[in-house]
Amino acid sequence: MSIRELRNFVNGEYTSSTASEQLDIINPATEEVFARTPISTEADVAGAYDAAATAFTTWGQTTPSERQLALLGFADALESRAEELADAECENTGKPRAGIVGEEVEVMIDQVRFFAGAARLLEGKAAGEYMKDHTSFVRREPIGVVGQVTPWNYPMMMAIWKIAPALAAGNTVVLKPSDSTPVSTLMLAEIASDFLPAGTFNVVTGNRDTGRALVTNRTPQLVSITGSVRAGMEVAGAAALDLKRVHLELGGKAPVIVFNDADIQQAVEGIAAAAFYNGGQDCTAATRLLVQEGIHDEFVAALAAYAKVNARTGAPLDDGILFGALSSADQLARVEGVISRLPDHATLALGGHRQGSTGYFHEATIVADLLQSDEAVQNEIFGPVITAQKFSDEAQALAWANDVQYGLASSVWTSNHGVAMRMAKNLDFGCVWINTHIPLVAEMPHGGFKHSGYGKDLSMYGLEDYTRIKHVMSYIG
Numbered sequence: 031m032s033i034r035e036l037r038n039f040v041n042g043e044y045t046s047s048t049a050s051e052q053l054d055i056i057n058p059a060t061e062e063v064f065a066r067t068p069i070s071t072e073a074d075v076a077g078a079y080d081a082a083a084t085a086f087t088t089w090g091q092t093t094p095s096e097r098q099l100a101l102l103g104f105a106d107a108l109e110s111r112a113e114e115l116a117d118a119e120c121e122n123t124g125k126p127r128a129g130i131v132g133e134e135v136e137v138m139i140d141q142v143r144f145f146a147g148a149a150r151l152l153e154g155k156a157a158g159e160y161m162k163d164h165t166s167f168v169r170r171e172p173i174g175v176v177g178q179v180t181p182w183n184y185p186m187m188m189a190i191w192k193i194a195p196a197l198a199a200g201n202t203v204v205l206k207p208s209d210s211t212p213v214s215t216l217m218l219a220e221i222a223s224d225f226l227p228a229g230t231f232n233v234v235t236g237n238r239d240t241g242r243a244l245v246t247n248r249t250p251q252l253v254s255i256t257g258s259v260r261a262g263m264e265v266a267g268a269a270a271l272d273l274k275r276v277h278l279e280l281g282g283k284a285p286v287i288v289f290n291d292a293d294i295q296q297a298v299e300g301i302a303a304a305a306f307y308n309g310g311q312d313c314t315a316a317t318r319l320l321v322q323e324g325i326h327d328e329f330v331a332a333l334a335a336y337a338k339v340n341a342r343t344g345a346p347l348d349d350g351i352l353f354g355a356l357s358s359a360d361q362l363a364r365v366e367g368v369i370s371r372l373p374d375h376a377t378l379a380l381g382g383h384r385q386g387s388t389g390y391f392h393e394a395t396i397v398a399d400l401l402q403s404d405e406a407v408q409n410e411i412f413g414p415v416i417t418a419q420k421f422s423d424e425a426q427a428l429a430w431a432n433d434v435q436y437g438l439a440s441s442v443w444t445s446n447h448g449v450a451m452r453m454a455k456n457l458d459f460g461c462v463w464i465n466t467h468i469p470l471v472a473e474m475p476h477g478g479f480k481h482s483g484y485g486k487d488l489s490m491y492g493l494e495d496y497t498r499i500k501h502v503m504s505y506i507g
Contacts, residue, residue, distance in 0.1 A: 036067040036212060038074060038235060039219035041081035042228030048073045053209055053237065058124030058355035059345050059389045067212050070236040072243040075204065078232040079249035082175045082202040085229030090172050090200050094150040097198055101146035103225040105139045111221060112136070115214055119186055120346045122213040124355030124389065125308065127346045138190040141488065144472035148493050149198035163507030169500040172200030173275070176496065177250040179241050179265070180215065181257050182208035182357050183311040183412075188256050189215045191487045193222075193231055196254075199496040202230045206244050209237045210358055248272055252496070255279070259435070259481045277495055278483030279476075281410045282313035282438030285431035286467060287421075287453065290324035292443040296465065298329070298336045301416075304441075304467035306341040306394050309353040310414040311361070313482070314439035316467045318407065319418040320427050326420040333416070334380040334396050341394040343385055343414070355390040356413060362390040365413035368406055369395065376400055379418070402430050410436065424449060432458045437479030441467040 036055070037044040047068035055065040068074070089097075108115065116130035154168035176196050180188040185207055196203050207215040212235045219233045234240060241261075245253050245268045254277035255265050262280040269276045286305075288297050304316035321329045344351040356362045362384065369382050381395035398418040400407050406417050421427040431440060441463040442453045454462040460478040463469070470476055470488065477486040486492045 033063055034065040036065050036216060036235060038068065038070060038078070039216050039223070039233040040074075040078045040229070041085075041232065042223045044220075047071065049236070053235070055122065055210065055213065056358070057121055058357055059391075061359075061388060061390070064121060065213060067235040070206075070234040070240045070243075072247075074234050074236075075240065075243040075247055076249075078204045078234050079175060079177075079247050081229035081232055082204050083249055085227050086172075086175055086202045088227045089197075089202055089230045090174070092200065094152070097149045097200060098146045100225040101142055101149070101194065101198060104222050105142040105146065107221050107224060108135065108139050108142065108218075111217075112139075115186060115217060118214045118217055122185065122211045123182070123357060124346060126348070126351050126354050134184065134187050138187050141190055141472045142194050145194040145198040145493060148195075148490055151490070152199075152493065152497065154499070159506075161503075163505060164503050165506050166501060166503045169502055170494075170497045171500055173496060173498050174201060174251045175249050176201050176203055177244045177247070177253040178203055178205040179244065179253075179255040179257060179261075180205065180207050182211040183308060185211040186214040186218065189218055191256070191492075192254055193218075195487075195493045196496045197226070197231065199493055201496055204232045204234060204244060204250070206234050206236060206241050209235070242268065245269060245274075246271070250274060252277060254485070256487075262483055277485035279313070279478070279485065279487055280438075280481060280483040281412075281436055282315075282478065282482055283318055283408070283410050283434045283436040284314055284316055284439040284441065284459070284467070285434075285457070286316045286319050287427050287431055287440070287442050288319065288321045288325070288329060289424075289427075289442075289444040289446065289449060290322045291445045292325070293445065293465075294325065294329055294332060297443045298332050300465075300467055301443075302333060302337045302341050303352070305416045306337065306352055306414050307468070309343065309356050309392070311357060311412050312468075313410075314461070314468055316441060317411065317416050318434075319416050320421050320430055321418060322427070323420050323422055326418075330379055330396065330398050330418050337380055337394045337396065341414070343391050343393065345389065352394075353414060356392055357390070359390060361413065362392060365392050365411060365415060368409075368411050368413075368415065369397075371405060372397060373401075373404055376404070376406070381414075402433060408434055424452070428453065428456055432456075435481040438482035439463070439467075439478070
């Protein structure tokens, strides 16, 4: 098999890097190297920022309707190349091929179209005389050049979450995809170049050093990252040195709280899908289960039985699989490490092992009888592993749910409206689902509290994060 040589996409075209080192890009399902990409240098990053700064003099002056037309054209082009994008994402991530178009590409297209329309709906305080003989109004402006870093779990979709609001607001972008999953992001830049001025959307590949160069460069006025808590803290610290704005979407440890009066079958099916989709490699995955003592044993047994049949893993073209390989050897080792360190009081209700000897596959796993202080409960595993705990009452469920460093997503399963509303009020998470878990829509914000970061993706709130506010006052006396 020939190995493809990838290049950065800067100023509207593929460009060679000044780097002397490359990264191997591995298919997680086969462990085969299928591409190589440069570890872009500070000079590469600076060149991309120069292109973005030049492009901002054009793109930043466009009207909202002009930006809307460009983004709508981009969305239509994504639609026409959906199968090609899905093939690339499948090879680079090991995901089941059958679901990528419907569950990711079509969702991405909808999100681009949402932001295309949202570009024309930014609002501010009404103009008026807040001081005698002086008229004030608010201008909402693009920030300028922004730097962005995306993760490996949803390479295409997370790129769209970053670039769509940034471009809709009139900014230009330099984006670094994850070191292991750059393929589809480079394709997005190529497709977008038919609709955007050269330099508006640039992609540089590389490792942590490349990401550090992207953050510390003095050109961007905002840097945005979706990634680990560690990475987010490093970005925030580096950005603080020259007072860049920072947008962070970091880890999660979503509590899934099931009360005695929940519909057990509905909850089992919904939670299994939300926990094991994409192999649990999702910051919102439903992987921290809290079940009230009256139904705990029955529920865990039902969940294990359902998942054994319906949450299978396998190669991307296999029939009937819910999730594919984990993203990398390191990620597989991380999951295996958590399982190997389980305390003696823990019980494996399902799975617990690597599947096969080739490819980074791991069985759907359920670990019961855990304590609140256990590593598997407190730390993000980011794999196909559900932890289960038994709680007595509403107060204990709430205390345990909030007793983690993360605050991204959560869900409550109950037929009692009062319980659901009290939990929604008091759960310290940026999203609370009731009798469902994981659906997202472009119109609603996504983002967390505490160590899950700050800033919002999706929705008008996400668009506003890529703007700045200017007060203009005119003397009229």
